[in-house]
Amino acid sequence: MSTPMRESRDGGSPMKVLVTGGTSGLGLAMASALAAAGATVALTGRSGAHAGSVAAELPGAVGIELDVRDEASVARAVDEAWSRLGGVDMPVNNAGIGMRTVNPRFMTHPQSFWDVPVDGFRAVIETNLTGYFLVARAVTPRMLAAGGGRIVNISVNESTMHRAGFVPYGPSRAGSEALSRVMAADLRDTSVTVNMLLPGGATVTGMIPPGVAPEDWNFLEPAVMGPPIVWLASDDAAGVHDERIVAVDFERWLHERNAGR
Numbered sequence: 001m002s003t004p005m006r007e008s009r010d011g012g013s014p015m016k017v018l019v020t021g022g023t024s025g026l027g028l029a030m031a032s033a034l035a036a037a038g039a040t041v042a043l044t045g046r047s048g049a050h051a052g053s054v055a056a057e058l059p060g061a062v063g064i065e066l067d068v069r070d071e072a073s074v075a076r077a078v079d080e081a082w083s084r085l086g087g088v089d090m091p092v093n094n095a096g097i098g099m100r101t102v103n104p105r106f107m108t109h110p111q112s113f114w115d116v117p118v119d120g121f122r123a124v125i126e127t128n129l130t131g132y133f134l135v136a137r138a139v140t141p142r143m144l145a146a147g148g149g150r151i152v153n154i155s156v157n158e159s160t161m162h163r164a165g166f167v168p169y170g171p172s173r174a175g176s177e178a179l180s181r182v183m184a185a186d187l188r189d190t191s192v193t194v195n196m197l198l199p200g201g202a203t204v205t206g207m208i209p210p211g212v213a214p215e216d217w218n219f220l221e222p223a224v225m226g227p228p229i230v231w232l233a234s235d236d237a238a239g240v241h242d243e244r245i246v247a248v249d250f251e252r253w254l255h256e257r258n259a260g261r
């Protein structure tokens with residue numbers, strides 16, 4: 001990207017970013033793009049050792065153990081991020097579990113909501129909605145005290161496009177979008193911004209069952225998340241608040257936004 005990576009408030013050090021679920025898929029693609037653009041990245045995973053080995057491949061990155069369902073784990077991880085990075089300017093809520101959790105054949109054999117196992121429903125809500133809340137709840141007071149920050153919540157098409165067979169994934173991400181909007185309202189006129197970013201289509205990651213490629217699913221590569229997440233960390237995005245940015249339409253979105261300013 002042409003826009004320079006925003007500098008942290010401590011006088012010239014790189015932007016400090018924490019990406020949950022950063023060891024694979026969209027999280028790893030964003031962590032890689034941010035590290036390549038000069039950010040200091042903490043990528044987290046449920047296994048600290050695995051997160052450390054993935055981080056070792058990225059310039060300046062560190063790996064941290066974090067289970068987003070567990071409040072104590074979130075608190076430990078946030079403490080560790082603050083001590084190892086010297087703070088966090090941009091937490092990226094990305095960790096999640098998808099439809100495979102309740103229906104491994106969801107792309108070809110949609111399951112009606114009454115057949116969804118209750119424990120699977122609870123697991124998806126706990127990870128995808130409660131997890132975003134726990135991380136944001138832990139980092140926001142620290143970012144406010146430090147003078148600012150930018151929360152990014154990763155979202156999905158199914159949060160607004162209510163397809164058959166997408167319980168509980170669609171409702172979990174509709175919930176995390178509503179959470180983003182309310183967080184943005186709570187944080188309006190503060191130094192912390194909240195935005196959503198989504199790829200704009202099914203993306204080839206662990207969420208997609210192997211060997212599935214129906215013609216009506218236009219698969220994207222995780223790399224589509226690189227330009228918009230790097231832009232969200234740049235000076236140009238400092239005042240951007242309460243936006244829902246779709247990665248495949250990002251260039252057009254940016255053009256229209258700049259034209260409207």
Ligand SMILES: NC(=O)c1ccc[n+]([C@@H]2O[C@H](COP(=O)([O-])OP(=O)(O)OC[C@H]3O[C@@H](n4cnc5c(N)ncnc54)[C@H](O)[C@@H]3O)[C@@H](O)[C@H]2O)c1
Binds near residue numbers: 021024156198206
């Ligand atoms: N793949 C898609 O089609 C697609 C499309 C739009 C949005 N998304 C969103 O992208 C995000 C990342 O998903 P992905 O597609 O990269 O899949 P993925 O399975 O590759 O990545 C999800 C990551 O979250 C981690 N995770 C799961 N449960 C966790 C927990 N309790 N604590 C901490 N980490 C946990 C996993 O270990 C994994 O690294 C999700 O929020 C998903 O809703 C995915």
Ligand SMILES: O=C(O)[C@H](O)[C@@H](O)[C@H](O)[C@H](O)CO
Binds near residue numbers: 099157200
């Ligand atoms: O349009 C979208 O955003 C995608 O369809 C995703 O939501 C995937 O289908 C999901 O990750 C599978 O669990």
